[in-house]
Amino acid sequence: MAVDVVSLQDEESRFYGCLGSRSLCGLLPPDAISQAMDQDGVTLLDALREAGLENVPHEALDLSRYRGFLEAHIEQGPHLEAAGNRVGVVDSIVGLGGRRFRFIGEQNHAGTTMMSIRKDAATALFALAQGINDAFSALAGPRSVWTMGRVEVRPGAASIVPGYAELELQYRDPSMAMLDAFEAEVDRLVKEVRSRDQATVEMSASRERIAPVKMDETLRVHLGSAAQKHAPGQWVEMPSGAYHDAGVIAALLPTAMLFIPSIGGVSHDFSENSHDEDIVIGCQVLADATAATLLDN
Secondary structure, eight states, X not given: OOOOOXXXXXXXXXXXXXXXXXXXXXXXXXXXXXXXXXXXXXXXXXXXXXXXXXXXXXXXXXXXXXXXXXXXXXXOSSHXXXXXXXXXXXXXXXXEEEEXXXXXXXXXXXXXXXXXXXOOHHHHHHHHHHHHHHHHHHHOOTTXXXXXXXXXXXXXXXXXXXXXXXXXXEEEESOHHHHHHHHHHHHHHHHHHHHTTSSEEEEEESSOOBOOEEOOHHHHHHHHHHHHHHSTTOEEEEEESSOOHHHHXXXXXXXXXXXXXXXXXXXXXXXXXXXXXXXXXXXXXXXXHHHHHHHOO
């Protein structure tokens, strides 16, 4: 049995999250390629045309050729480096969900509109955001995270009561039960903010919900054995807080992942980096685990 090395496009979602792996696995919705567009208005069809790939047939995963899929990645977080570990063997990939909130108030003069009669969209947004932080903190498990990374307030002037605002929330956890609890709490908080009559609050899903994914136990054992050989006492099993192509391919093939440390725990920034010696160890672990998988009867 041969080994194939694959580089998968657009895991980070310029056009569509995990575009390459979803396409390879035949899991793209029928209209995904024709409708996908990046934040600058460039369509995926235009990008394919510009790259000379417009009429190139899409690769399709031939399941009869493969025993499994192993993905190597940087951790994109601080845990390995902080604990002095060189390798992480991923036991699961977190699930995630997201909500988008629109707050519709009444734009008015900031000096003449008394507080008692205001319909302030931004005040409603801040109330919901604070409520989410407080409620999620009380519920959270050891690997729960949530982010409110996009806020818009209109018209955005110091002397005008905002008449419109938007907030986007994303939450992640290895447990489906925790994701359900977060969503139930968001529903409760939205009802509470609506009852204050500050502004109308509209809520919708900001992305498709993704369930947590367990990694294959046999492949994890091979990665763990290789990690113990090349980094004895300096490896750990851990969940992935980021979503990866392995989460897509796991629907069709036994799948596992390994991490190496990220310097300073930094990711999604130009300073993102890993030490050369950790890259070498990661490659050795990946190679040995691959060989063990091929030899496994």
